[in-house]
Amino acid sequence: MTEIIDIGLVRYPGAQVSAVLGLVDLFGIAGNVASKRPEDLPRLRITEWSCDPGLAPVTPGVGQDVLLLPPALGSPIKAEAAAPIAAGLRSAHGQGTILASVCAGAFLLAETRLLDGRRATTHWAYADELAARFPRVVLDPDQLIIDEADILTAGGLMSWTDLGLKLVDRFLGPSVMLETAQILLLDPPGREQRFYSSFAPRLNHGDAAILRVQHWMQANGGKEAALAVLAGHAGLEQRTFLRRFQKATGLTSTDYAQRLRVNRARELLQFSQQSVDAIAWEVGYRDPAAFRKVFHRVVGLTPGEFRQRFHV
Template sequence: MGRTVDIGLVRYPGAQLSAVLGLSDLFGIAAGVAAKAPQELPKLRVTECSGDPDVKPARPDVGHDALILPPALGTPITPEAAQPIARWLRDAHGAGSVLASVCAGAFLLAETGLLDGRRATTHWLYAETFAARFPKVALDPDRLIIDEGDLLTAGGLMSWTDLGLKLVDRFLGPSVMLETSQVLLLDPPGREQRIYSTFAPRLNHGDAAILKVQHWMQAAGGKEAALPVLAACAGLEERTFLRRFQKATGLTSTDYAQRLRVNRARELLQFGQQPVDAIAWEVGYRDPAAFRKVFHRVVGLTPGEYRQRFHA
């Protein structure tokens, strides 16, 4: 008898049921691919479970190789609702289970305290809320998947496909993972979340002087970002302006302006026909090579690659 890998799909309150069913199907397909392999591979056993005795289906009395926290529809789980499940997850992790989350499932995983001091990701729309609620976690919302060995987090709502393939690769090997991705017409894991996210500036920080500058920069498309001009707009001394701007927005004024320019460049690449050099000039870069470098750093794709993938 070969080894059996037990994967638990956690049905916590608000969990997205379509992701639970989709993961069950993905692992079912992977199990079928593994069964046809010339060498003996582990068998997959997938169960739905809950760490909360009041939530059905109840937790089966088995040890799991991995427990997956699917996305949530609506607001992330509250600390009060999370606590009984978080205790169970900590116990399972202590007994050797790998814990993995998708999208807002990271909030439940973070409630265990196991992510403190560790890297993690969640959906970019939740990044600010997550960072405020769990300041000890090293959040990186640009990444679609962060694999910390015993803890895995996936970002976007549909990134359960990437996480599922990542676990297939871990437990059944790359050949089974690749064939499973081909059957499902999915890209193998390796995408980055930042290619899909747009810049959403933080505006609710309460610093009126900095908010005034943000509105002015937005109207100018980030083209005017000289420090003396920005500080004068805010009515602040330059060093004070730099400190308050970064505290309020989480970015330097230079980085903020670059992201405004890149946002506009995304639109032009997606919906227009202008050459990349012309777009660079239009969004405020005299040097097209510098524009390409900044665009790639922010988005994770070159302007040409972005247009090829997203052009309408």
């Protein structure tokens, strides 16, 4: 049976309608491209959720894979209007839904408090306001897209195209993404091609205790992977935790943490000037030789080879 990926576009008050419609078209084109491939690729099912009191309400579905917050025209959404929507988003995320925002959509996403202590981006013109309203968000407005697996944020007003292509890449693969970009005459984001083998963890497995640990590991970049600590966050005995974690994610907790660290290292190797040893330390390895060994095992290239190919 063909897998179905449910992507919900949230039309909150002030949301840019043209971006919503553009994303519907982008995902539709990607779906058509995928349908012509010989392999059995997932099918994208796109729905629109209206949270704008001026529009006919649309009841959110259950078990969405992605909820995407488009950019806004005008001022970012205020806390009072955002509160009920943010509560629903937080609940969905707790059940395994990936959340994504574009431009000022980051304000609504930040109202969930799920960005507290985590990296995020928004339009440069909104950076000061977002930092003032949400001081616990680790804001990096220099980045076009920040992909933290379960939460993605995109910066500029038109970066919905980049975010859309990133999601196509994640669910349908790089070749479908590239053909979709060519059809739309879009430049594919550099990171889209670089991250074709990026770590996309399972989040919709239904094990709430393990999902809670996954979110915590994502927030700290996989730097804390001690079994006792992870089992404590799950509220489980250690053997039970190990068994349930591997069943839910398909990986041991150690391998999962290593992949989170390597994902961050890839980004630093491509976009920063830091030395490999400094990057190893930043992502949580005190032994650069161990970092190089893990990186090569996961990526298939040494850190130096990866930087030589993809540094911009």
